[in-house]
Amino acid sequence: MSDGATTAEGEDLDTRGNGQTRVSVPMRSVDRSVQIHDGILAAILEHRLHPGTKLGEDEIGAIYGVSRTIVRAALQSLSHEGIVVIEKNRGAFVASPSLAEAVEVFEARKLIEPTIARRAAERSTSTDVALLKRKMDDEHAALHRGDENTAIRLSGEFHLEIARMADHKTFEAFLRELVARSSLILLLYRRQKAQVCGTDHHLELANAIASCDGNLASRLMLDHLADIESGLDLVEETGTPPPLASILGGL
Amino acid sequence: MSDGATTAEGEDLDTRGNGQTRVSVPMRSVDRSVQIHDGILAAILEHRLHPGTKLGEDEIGAIYGVSRTIVRAALQSLSHEGIVVIEKNRGAFVASPSLAEAVEVFEARKLIEPTIARRAAERSTSTDVALLKRKMDDEHAALHRGDENTAIRLSGEFHLEIARMADHKTFEAFLRELVARSSLILLLYRRQKAQVCGTDHHLELANAIASCDGNLASRLMLDHLADIESGLDLVEETGTPPPLASILGGL
């Protein structure tokens, strides 16, 4: 097989910055399945992969130059996060969150993220805040550059950075899943494409966290999430019988 | 030599005499990796598998009469739920939650489960309540029978049943993970073995849910979780002189 082209990149850029001598981190040649997982995840977060897209094992394996075994592990991982669905004997597809699912995800975020924001504010350090503001600037820059896809991903990373600051692995893992699913939900149910995620909100949040004001950070986060949710079309369309017209006539 | 032994019963083996798993191999249509996942999970929930136990692929494959491929999928699934850790080139082990992890899990439960209980109370139906009380009775019976292992599992299922009633798949999935991890935490950090999970609390909770009192259910759930947590040894043992023994020999 021609693996020359595929393995051209991804050599070994291991950043073994952690002074741990324990072999707890795989490091070198990070498991390929993780790479593939992250690659597909990034594509979903940047809205380059749309709900319903087929993720064939052979196809992905050919792209990354690995066997189906590895691809399967990555796809199973993604399915556990709820952003890929695997149908028996049919294959894997990018998930298409239902309306009910969308409501659930935002209910979960509105419950968890204010708590995360409070914790982050309570234990914020200067270096963390600097990192946070940097992410925010990157997002702002991407937006002004017109690169909305990257901006969407960075917006999610902003929220995840706050979770990292909160130093709560469990909440962080939950939020990682919720953010990924939110990306698909935004793609499916956002009303006006223009508004992505008020960067002003992010700025206020960052300031509240920087000043260690837990209560304010918590409230701002809740408002922020409610605002995003208000920009979605989360109304049950029970009365619409002609799905064909909207799908086929959409062009 | 290996083929003859393993495939001899590989055809239609649901005649396994183990009295442990009721539905050992009912149908082939049900992905066997899910069966294995559930089997290991049940063993962990019932404290038959202890933290640190090695879960060898060949060994499990031989037990269930399947290839390592299937076992691998099950183990990966379990690792995503945080109750199994997979170390590269070393294998899978039952997780040993750290103190910090234990604190995190109960923080998460105290945040999520009151909301779940409120939702369950708000939309409780008579059939659901009947199911809930039945689970409670089963747990009570197991306790009086002296079968503490089963009681522990049923206690977790009681909480999960409430989540099912709440009709919130996302919260239910989160709680499923938290309950499983809690089982390991109880095994590692419980102070007095006698007290499992106050069945009285469960009775009060079930009554509150039956009477559709969301506020009461929410408060009772929070108290219940705080009570369980208070029975744990979640204090940093910083004063221990032999750090070497605990750190290096900890594994």
Next chain:
DNA sequence: TCAGCAATAAACGTATACAATCCGGGCAAG
């Protein structure tokens, strides 16, 4: 012309083979 069915191709599910890695015992040097 179109419905129904058969053959074919493509993709997935599972098992197995081979390579890579780790763990342990044994032996030799200090």
Next chain:
DNA sequence: CTTGCCCGGATTGTATACGTTTATTGCTGA
């Protein structure tokens, strides 16, 4: 007695082969 090395066995990582299922295509017959 300790320390270091080396090697054999065991276990995991990955690729590939084969069986099974699904989807599509093309054909036949009314």
